[in-house]
Amino acid sequence: MTVSDTTTGYSAIVESALAALDLDDKAALLAGQDLWSLRALPKIGLRSLVMSDGPVGVRGGGWSADDPSLTLPSPTALAATWDPELARRAGQVLAAEAHRKGVHMLLAPTINLHRSPVGGRHFEAYSEDPLLTAAIGAGYVTGVQECGVAATIKHFVANDAETQRFTVNNEVSERALRELYLAPFEEIIATARPWALMSAYNGVNGVTMTENGALQVDLLRREWGYDGVVVSDWLAARDTVGAVVGGTDIAMPGPYTVFGAALALAVREGRVAEATVDDAVRRVLLLAARLGLLDGAEPAVAGAARPTPPDGIETARELAARSMVLLRNENRVLPLSDRVGSIALIGSAARDARVLGGGSATVFPARVVSxxxxxxxxxxxxxxxxxxxxxxxxxxELAGGGFDLRAILRDAEGWVLAEQPLTVARVRWTDNALPGGADYDAVASVEIVGTFTPRESGPHEFGLGGLGAFRLAVADRELFDGVHELPEHADPFEALTGPPTPHGSVMLTAGEPVPVSLLNTTPQGAIGPIRGISFTLAMREPRLDDDTLIEEAVAAAAVADIAVVVVATTTAQESEGFDRADLRLPGRQDELVTRVAAVNPRTVVVVNSGSPVEMPWRDEVSAILLSWFPGQEGGAALADVLLGRTEPGGRLPTTWPVRLADAPVREVTPEDGVLRYDEGIFIGYRAWQRHDIAPAYPFGHGLGYTDWHYESIETSDRTVRIRLRNTGSRPGREVVQIYLAPSEPDDRRPRNWLADFTVAAAEPGETTELTLTLPDRAFRIWDETSGAWQFVPGRYRVHAGRSNTDLRISAVTDIV
Incomplete structure (x- = not known):
């Protein structure tokens, strides 16, 4: 269900609360109280509203492994299910997590597009196609909000890369904006009615998004009728007048923002009309009313009306399995038999699983199944x-296994202010949320201290991440005593998301604990107005010679019935704050796969990445399975799929190139601060259709464990009826994809485009019939001359198939 619009019912309550506020109250309400919340105003019965990052979990008010979070698969994985109902269930699970953690507003989902495969947060967005993005995003938003938590669609708009993301001006044609980048926002607002939207860092066509009245006021509110709040991305609001006039309602984080006292002053000086402030406050109060945080207002979804959320761990496992994409399966090597004699499992990521991407999407699961x-x-x-x-x-990497650590906070005299056990070697606290309620201004040093028990003998390399003056000692040996500073022109969040710096190695013996200390004597830091303490102890275990490691793996594979090689990216390739330099797998993983495949003809490769990678060995192996970043239950789901207990249900939500050089759209680096979207509407499969080079795997591709025969297709105006039969020996699911193509070539449009999709299920030998109604939007283009949508009647060919290039049957329909 979509949560019903309750704006009218709240109007009198909101107006009464607004009338009781003076200018300073109103201006303060629009500025964050701290990093994650808005202030309470007891005189009108308004309680504090708490926000938290998603999209794969709910981190809560802190950023620490001491407060674990259920961790679902990455957004690319969710989109690979092509199942809006499963996305809805994911939203319900996360809403339950939000209630558990006292969170009212989830800062997710990300519905930007995969414009280029090198986009650094590719893993955090759904797809290269706006229709698939909108369908999955609407399901997610519906699931979150029908459980009484606000969803926040982000980042509005064209926030499709990380390079110079705070300052870049993206030049995008009106048509590309309307048909691609704005389209998922428009559809989700129309169908799922999200209560919040986040404004992006970047500018669009010369105006930074937090001040972009043409998009945030004229289009978003007046044309689309959006009635929710617009919250800035963290530190994105830079000008008081520009932001409030440009449609930004909440400037985050607080308390030192361009709103608050600065906004009250702007009103008193006549630079901002108080009526403009009132409109923003109305929207914030409406959000509070919907959430049940304003006296007199029943929440939009009362507890008794909320659906019972599905089990979180079971959902995480099901979602991971359903998202896995079987790219190749020669001689039906998969599924494996439960009675398989021996499996040589190979790869660092097979033991130390990478379950999610880096950056603000990071949460800390209580457990991980590798x-x-x-x-x-x-x-x-x-x-x-x-x-x-x-x-x-x-x-x-972040120091974890084998460490027994605690953090000690001391004042200038050396007195202990607080201590806190650490489950991982990182401290990350805001100024108002220190352990034991310690006074931020009194903290003169913070030490990560304890012991490390190695699991292997040999040289262990240690280092740290963060800014300030540090002393690092391991096994009573000082490795570093100096200062870390942020490089010039670096992303402001690099101190949080950047890779750690190595500072030396120590010979250690397996099983023998040694003391470890990382002392930060200038712990207080700030990113803009965000004050806090954040640094990390990092380590690398002894690294054997790669030649030796590969030889060991080859020897194991040569005598096994099956070789399963897990290859992966790392946080150095896929994380917030930077774009990818290439699509190659790091280290010698490509060589490893080639060597293993040469000795075992039944080699299965599992690709553990959030976005496309080059696979030069793809024709040398028997099977390739994409696990994406599979969340905390990924290893259990992988076993389900490999052993045939669950069919791999995923289909590619984005095109995978053979190599980066083949990709039609690669440029994400601005020139003189400007990134030009010169490709217009031709991104993803739309661009590959006009390209002389074929991709490795097309949009929509994915195999299952059974076979399907597309028997017939019939059309009548916008209605499409399809009959297909499961001709294999196993029950299965098929993602039926509908593509439209004009009967006469039309250079204004792609060769064909996704118009609808659905999921079919059938037992062996069973026939199923599907009926779909093609949406009106599938026949529209944006006319830049008239500045309006243009409906394009005529004769269209309707294709049904398994991918953008595997179109099994078609029929013609006349659209008038």
């Missing part, structure tokens, strides 16, 4: 052997 864990739990003892094969981690 591929090694999942397969060993599913099979008899001794079936699965494990070797590293090749280490993709070229740098240090």
């Amino acid at each position: 591929p090694l864990d999942g397969l060993r739990a599913a099979l008899p003892e001794g079936v699965v052997t494990y070797t590293v094969g090749a280490d993709p981690n070229q740098g240090l």
Whole structure:
């Protein structure tokens, strides 16, 4: 269901509350109280509203592994299910997590597009196609909000890359904006009615988005009728008058923003009309009313009316399995038999799973099921052997296993202000949320201290991440005593998201604990108005010679019935704050796959990444399975899929190139501060259709464990009827994709475009019939001359198939 519009019912309550506020109250309400919340105003019965990052979990008010979060698969994985109903269930699970953590507003989903495969937050967005993005996003928003939590669609708009993201001006044609980048926002607002929207850092056509009245006022509110709040991305609001006049309602984070006292002053000086402030306050109060945070207002979804959320762990496992995309399956090597004699499991990521992308999307699961864990739990003892094969981690990683650590906060005299146990070697606290309620201004040093028990003997490399003056010592040996500073022109959030710096190695013996200390003597820091303490202890275990590791893996694969190689990207390739330099797998993983495939003809490769990677060995292996960033239950889901207990249900939500050089759209680096979207509407498969080079795997591609025969298609105006039959020996699911093509070539439009899709299920030999109604939007283009949508009647060919290039049957329909 879509939560019904309750604006009218709240009008009198909101107006009464607004009338009781003076200018200072109103201006303060539009500025964040701190990093994650808005202030309470007891005199009108308004309680504090708490926000939290998503989209794969609900982090809550902190940023610490001490407050774990259920961790679902990445947004690319969710989109790969092509299942809006499953996205809705994911939203319900996350809403339950939000209630558990006292969060009212989830800062998700991200519905920007995969314009280029090198986009750094590619894993955090759904697809290259606006229709698929809108369908999955609407399902997610509906699931969150029908459980009484506000969803926030972001980042409005054209926030499709990370390079110079705070300052870049993206030049985008009106048609490309309307047909591609704005389209998912428009559809989700129309169908799921989100209560919040986040304004992006970047500018569009010369105006920064937090001040872009043409898009945030004229289009978003007046044309589309959006009645929710617009919250700035963190630190995106830079000008008081520009932001409030340009349609921004909330400037985050607080308390030092361009709103608050600065906004009250602007009103008193006549630079901003108080009526403009009142409109913003009305929207904030409406949000509070919908959430049940304003006296006299019943929440839009009362507790008794909320659906019972599905089990979180079961949903995480199902979603991961349903999202996995089987790209290749020669000689039906998959699924494996439960009675398989031996499996050589190979790859660093098979043991130390990467379950989510880096940056503000990071949450901390209470547990992680790795591929090694999942397969060993599913099979008899001794079936699965494990070797590293090749280490993709070229740098240090957050110190975790084997460490017993705590953080100690001290004042200038050395007195202990507070202590806190650490589950991972990172501290990340805001100024008003220190352990033990410690006074931020009194903290003179913070030390991560404890012991480390190695699991391997040899040289262990240590380092740190963060800014300030540090002393690092391991096994009573000082490795560093100096200052870390942010490089000039770096992303302001690099201190939080950037890779750690190595500072030396120590010879350690397996099983023998050693003392560890990382002391920060200038712990207080700020990013703009955000004050806090954040730094990290990092480590790298002894690294054997890659030649030795690969030889061990090859030897194991040569004597096994099946070789399963897990290859992966790292946080150095996929994270917030930077775009990708290439699509290659790090380290010698490509060589590893080639060597293993040469000795075992039944080699299965599992690709653990959030976005496309080059696979030069793709024709040398028997099977390729994409696991994306699969969330905390990924290893269990992988075992389900490999052993055939669950069919891999995923289809590609974006095109995968053979190599980066082949991709039609690669440029994400601005020139003189400007990034020109010169390709217009031709991104993703729309661009590949006009390209002389074929991709490795097209949009929509994915195999299952059974076969389907598309028997017939009939059309009548916008109605499409399809009959297909499961001709295989197993039950299965098929994502039926509908593409439209004009009967006569039309250079204004792609060769064909996704118009609708649905999921069919059938038992072996069973026939199923589907009826779809093509939406009006599928026949519209934006006419830049008239500045309006143009309906294009005529004869269209309606294709049904398994991908953008595997179109099985078609029929003609006349649209008038």
